[in-house]
Amino acid sequence: MHILIIEDEKQLCQSIAEGLRMDGYEADTCFDGEEGLELCLVENYDLILLDLNLPGVDGLEILRQFRESDTSTPVLILSARGQIQDKVEGLDLGANDYLTKPFHFEELEARIRSLTRRKFIQQDVCLQCGRISFDTRTRKASVDGLPLSLTRKESSLLEYFLLHQNRIISPEEMIEHIWDGSVNSLSNSIRVHISSLRKKLRTALGFDPIQNKIGQGYILTEVIQ
Incomplete structure (x- = not known):
């Protein structure tokens, strides 16, 4: 999952990003409204964490303009504005959730899980x-109930394959949602990580559930052996 954090408190922004990366997410950071608006409009994210008090362009204006072109990407507002009218205005402009500062990181994690599951129409946490x-x-991953040790x-990668099983996923799509943009579709990094994941699954299952479609990408299919 690829998340954008637009927050002008740099220490808080970087702390959130570090925590999300530890959870396995890819997180981009932005400290001002103008750059944040540009990233929202030109990049493809699975979730946007948006502060309201931003230099350059206010968070509500970012949300208003973003919703003119994108009505589906979840937006979670993080703001010190705790008045009910602020929450109502943010939600009316298209925010999916509103978390008032200060907050516990565990609550932010739970809100993110809820929003990303909702986006992918995934009702179960498993x-x-x-x-x-x-x-x-x-x-945590498992095969036949036995733990599978993954980086x-x-x-x-496995989470994204499971969310999109039986569909070919291109390297470009993986870069957008799993990497941070520091690699390209020709990078050996993608092949190395997928190869390692396939090897572990093959060892546990006795077969490889991920197929390489030459020139297209990879697909995870349910094959019971």
């Missing part, structure tokens, strides 16, 4: 494909 399971809350990047 994703499954055949004998493979992935708990989105604990970020953070491998966990993010």
Whole structure:
């Protein structure tokens, strides 16, 4: 999952980003409204965390302009403005949720899980494909109920495959949602991580559930053996 954090308190912004990366998310940071608005309009994110008191362009104006072109990407407002009218205005402009500062990081994690599950129409916290399971809350994978040891990047890959199983996923899509844009579609980094994930799944399952479609990408299919 690729998340954009627009927050002018740099220490808070970087702290949130670090925590989300530890959870397996890819997080981009932005400290002013003008750059934040540009990123919202030109990049493709799974979720946007948006402060309201921003230099350059106010958070509510960012939200208003963003919703003119994108009505589906979840937006979670993070703001010290705790008055009911502020919350109502933000939600009326298209925010999906509103979290008042200060907040506990665990609550932010829960709000993010809720919004991302909602986006992908995933009702259960546990994703499954055949004998493979992935708990989105604990970020633990298993095969036939036995733990599967994965790195953070491998966990993010498996989660994305499970959310989009039986569909070909291109390298470009993986870069947008799993990497931070520091690699390109020709990078060996993608192949290395996918190869490692496939090897672990093949060892646990006795077969490889991820197929490489030459020139297109990769697909996870439910094959029970």
